[in-house]
Amino acid sequence: MRELILAMSMSLDGFVSGSAGETEWIFSGDQEAIAWKLEKAWGASLHIMGSRTFQGMAGFWPTSTNAFAPPMNQIPKAVFSKQGNAILSAKAESAPSTELQPGAESWADAYVASGNLADEISKLKAGEGKPIIAHGGATFARSLIAEDLVDQYMLTVYPLALGQGLPIFSGLAQPRRLELISSRVFPKGSIAQIYRRA
Numbered sequence: 001m002r003e004l005i006l007a008m009s010m011s012l013d014g015f016v017s018g019s020a021g022e023t024e025w026i027f028s029g030d031q032e033a034i035a036w037k038l039e040k041a042w043g044a045s046l047h048i049m050g051s052r053t054f055q056g057m058a059g060f061w062p063t064s065t066n067a068f069a070p071p072m073n074q075i076p077k078a079v080f081s082k083q084g085n086a087i088l089s090a091k092a093e094s095a096p097s098t099e100l101q102p103g104a105e106s107w108a109d110a111y112v113a114s115g116n117l118a119d120e121i122s123k124l125k126a127g128e129g130k131p132i133i134a135h136g137g138a139t140f141a142r143s144l145i146a147e148d149l150v151d152q153y154m155l156t157v158y159p160l161a162l163g164q165g166l167p168i169f170s171g172l173a174q175p176r177r178l179e180l181i182s183s184r185v186f187p188k189g190s191i192a193q194i195y196r197r198a
Contacts, residue, residue, distance in 0.1 A: 015165030050140030051081035062104035074103030138166035159189035
């Protein structure tokens with residue numbers, strides 16, 4: 001059975017993006033932090049995400065030469081969307097001269113989960129292999145947290161206070177106790193913390 005890891009970057013004051021979805025600050029990590037995140041990305045057997053994140057990533061990763069493009073393209077995906085398979089028609093609009101990266105077809109071949117969230121996650125977890133990594137946005141992350149579907153929280157906290165923005169732990173019915181299983185500080189001040197259910 002596979003575990004579900006929620007991977008999120010957040011500010012010191014607990015926001016995963018600004019109020020209008022601004023996230024450019026999450027790309028300000030140092031080489032050590034990038035190498036750590038890259039290692040974790042390769043450690044997945046499946047990347048899952050909500051429909052808005054999927055559309056943004058499907059329009060970016062297939063032609064990207066960024067260091068994260070290989071694991072993001074080559075590892076299978078699942079998208080959670082009430083639109084059904086129509087979500088897959090939102091393919092990358094690339095210039096004719098833009099070369100698709102190896103594995104880019106995995107975005108068009110993504111599994112579309114349109115049923116009950118807990119049932120779909122249970123079905124995905126039933127597979128064997130490396131963990132499932134869930135990527136935001138905030139709404140999808142909050143849904144996973146609210147239904148207590150996350151086995152591990154992989155949070156990278158940046159040395160930045162946004163003052164306002166989108167949280168992922170808001171609206172919990174009761175406090176959620178977590179156990180810190182690892183922590184790593186990077187040269188530019190970001191801290192990777194991995195928690196699991198206490």
